[in-house]
Amino acid sequence: MKVVLASCAALPEGDGDEDALIEALRSDGVDVAWQPWGADVRADLVVLRATWDYTDRLDEFLAWCDRVPALANPVSVVRWNTDKSYLVELASRGVAVVPTSVVEPGAEPVFPDGEFVVKPAIGAGSRGAARFTGHAAARAHFEALGVKALVQPYQSSVDAHGETALVFFAGEYSHSFHKGPMLAQGLAESESGLYVEEKLGGIEPTARQRELADRVLDVAAELLSLRRADFLYARVDVVEGPDGEPLLLELELTEPTLGFKHTGQEAASRLAKAIQAAAVRG
Known part of the structure; x- marks a missing residue:
């Protein structure tokens, strides 16, 4: 069995988070290798991992995804998930989401x-995201971006509690990790320039966070006419809302960091088994 982990030219072998996954796959006898996206690839399964430069070449990236015979997550998921407007869809289905408005280029944004x-x-990787209180500065930022943007009220709880990332493999809960405030002052970009350096650590989610994450995956699967098990991996990022209840910040189904550095080896083994099962199904 051959498995390719898709990366990008700036990080051809990822950022090191998948080291435990590679070890688990190789211990099961799987031929696993990294390969930057873009070129033709032959494998029983191609798993999107560190493809973090696609945001500037989305059409090219999606065209490449279309050409990959066996891709995880599937290209239909990637097309939907690479545009964060999906948050509005999820909210329309009753999911508790951080209030989100979508502003097209050239439109006049309405700020909360x-x-x-x-x-x-x-x-x-939080590139292009910024916090504001002044409307003039925010409008200038939006115009400088020159692309479709999201406007969301900042959840002040993030400053104290950060975010909780809940990770699922083949639709089943695996583990969680904590993410510090991503829009705090003084955070540096990675050497590759593809993401802002995160402060991560292990954490146990609350029952309400688990309930929300399960709801998010159920609704996303329904929207995409899939089963939860069709998501080889998923990361549900939640924050605490003003009333203390969890809110969905992002659902990561394309190329999320999975936090293997901050959990036990058994998490990598779980994904390794899920990858092998998906490769067999083709």
């Missing part, structure tokens, strides 16, 4: 009272 966030609808 208080502190808020403006970020590209198609983006990765």
Whole structure:
């Protein structure tokens, strides 16, 4: 069995988070290798991992995904998930989502009272995301982005509690990790320039966070006419809302960091088994 982990030219072998996964796959006798996306690839399964430069070449990236015979997650999922407007769809189905408005280029944005966030609808690694209280500065940022953007009220709980990322493999819960505030002052970009350096650590989610994450995956699968098990991997990022209840910040189904550095080896083994099962199904 041959498995390819798709990366990008700037990080041809990822950022090191998948080291435990590679070890688990090789211990099961799987031939696994990294390959930057873009070129033709032959494998029983291609798993999108560190493809973090696609945001500037989305059409090219999606065209490449279309050519890959066996891709995880599937290209239909990638097309839907690379545009964060999916948050509005999920909210329309009753999912508790951080309030989100979508602003097209050239449109006049409507900003909420208080502190808020403006970020590209198609983006990765928190690049282009910024916090504002002043409307003039936010409008200038939106115009400088020049792309479809999201406007969201900033959840002040993030400053104290950060985000909780819940990770699922083949639709089943695996583990969680904590993410510090991503829009705090003083955070640096990675050497590759593809993402903002995150402060991560292990954490146990609350029962309400688990309930929300399960709801998110159920609704996403329904929207895409899939089963939850069709998501080889999923990461559900939640924050605490003003009333203390969890809210969905992002559903990552394309290329999320999975936090293997912050959990036990058994998590990597779970994904390795799911990858092998998916490769057999083709």
